[in-house]
Amino acid sequence: MKIVDRFEVSYYQYLDEQSQLSEDAPSLARDWPKLIELYRLMVLARMMDAKAIRLQRTGMLGTYPSTRGQEAVFVGAGYATAKTDIFVPYYRDMAAVMQRGVSLSQILLYWGGDERGNIFQSTSDDFPFSVPVGSQPLHAAGAAFAIKYKKESRAVVAMCGDGATSEGDFYEAMNVAGIWKLPVVFIVCNNQWAISVPRSAQTAAHTLAQKAIAAGFEGEQVDGNDIIAVVHRMQEALKEAREHHTPRLLELICYRQHDHTTADDASRYEPKDLRDAAWQHEPIMRLRKFLAANNVLSETEEQALAADCTDKINTAVAEYQATSPQSADALFDYLYKTLPSCYAEQRLQLINEVERGKP
Ligand SMILES: Cc1ncc(C[n+]2csc(CCOP(=O)(O)OP(=O)(O)O)c2C)c(N)n1
Ligand SMILES: [Mg+2]
Structure with missing residues (x-):
């Protein structure tokens, strides 16, 4: 017997659970304007999330997936991705897409069940939210193939959850990314x-990061509650992807601090003490303590920041509520350039029925 290969999975953390900085922290850790901006974005994400849940509970929004406690993952992902890159989000990515030119009111429209929430105003090549679990990493690999084919210096960011890494499509995406050396960074939000x-019942793999190794490229774990680590490791991976057309997988470890969606009741299966224990590590307090300890965020500044977030959210909600609903037949309008005749017939039928149903 001889050993033919050995593998390692690294774990990155720069700002620890006590808000202490490690010696190898990147320069971002001393860039106060950037850190304050990241803090602001995380606060905005948490407040917007709470508002979306209240809107759903009062019948003003459809099913909504919370990002509570996972702000460093989604804010960090949106922040690290360059405008020229291609972002491939999944349904939990509100805090990332709000940094990619999608307005908060448009995000509400989407969760309100209005297809116009999917027509992103920005001119980027970003994809819409993926609701099917695990299909989007494969789409991302396809987009990365196109980038490589056209010899562009861009990269693709593919977001998914821990559960998605058990899907067949996920492994296919890993495989093509590895064999064709595609410029794609896979981000797994391990909540x-x-x-x-x-997580323990989803896979016997010790880490999710190691799933990249079987496909021939690097996978690493990152503390998903440490915004400095999330942004820095993503920026490094994206730089590599753009310059050398190499894929990477980042497993961002965090904890879901809410039901799966507003249609779920986690109290039926989740031990309460787990969530409470994980709350001690949540990302906003960790950064806040660090900023306060370095005297770069006063209480007055913090209050002004929160007030600004409230204004932004109130404006978005007002815009959302002022949007008149589309007619029922709009549901036929968003899939085909030219509607096939069988659907055109059904569309007409629906219009007639709605007309007849009117008082
Ligand atoms: C292909 C597919 N199978 C099942 C579902 C139902 N479903 C929606 S979310 C979800 C769990 C996904 O968990 P994870 O990938 O960990 O992401 P998280 O929601 O925790 O962020 C499932 C099974 C779906 N949307 N698509
Ligand atoms: Mg998950």
Whole structure:
């Protein structure tokens, strides 16, 4: 017997659970304007999230997936991705897409069930939210193939959850990314749950990061509650992807601090003490303590920042509520350039029925 290969998975953390900075922290850790901006974005994401849940509870929004406790993952992902890159989000990515030119009111429209929420105003090549679990990493690999084919210096960011890494499509995406050396960075938000299925019951793999190794490229774990680590490791991976057309997988470890969606009740399956224990590591307080300890965020500044977030959210909600609903037949309008005749017939039928149903 001889050993033919050995593998390692690194874990990155720069700002620890006590808000202490490690010696190898990147320069971002001393860039106060950037850190304050990241802090502001995380606060905005948490407040917007709470508002979306209240809107759903009062019948003003459809099913909504919370990002509570996972702000460093989604804010960090949106922040690290360059405008010229291609972002491929999944349904939990509100805090990332709000940095990619999608307005907060448009995000609300989407979760309100209005297809116009999917027509992103920005001119980027970003994809819409993926609701099917695990299909989007494969689409991202396809987009990365196009980038490589056209010899462009761009990269693709593919977001997904821990549960998605058990899907067949996910492994196919890893495989083509590895064999064709595609400029794609796979981000796995490991929030420990796939609805009611805990991480331990999803896969016997010790880490999710190691799934990249089988496909021939690097996978690493990152503390997903440390915004400095998330942004820095993503920026490094994206730089590599753009310059050398190499893929990488980042497993961002965090904890879901809410039900899976507003249609779920996690109290039926989640031990309460787990969530409470994980709350001690949540990302906003960790950065806040660090900023306060360095005297770069006063209480007055913090209050002004929160007030500004409230204004932005109120404006978005007002815009959303002022948007008149589309007619029922709009549901036929967003899939085909030219509607096939069988659907055109059904569309007409629906219009007639709605007309007849009117008082
Ligand atoms: C292909 C597919 N199978 C099942 C579902 C139902 N479903 C929606 S979310 C989800 C769990 C996904 O968990 P994870 O990938 O960990 O992401 P998280 O929601 O925790 O961020 C499932 C099974 C779906 N949307 N698509
Ligand atoms: Mg999950």
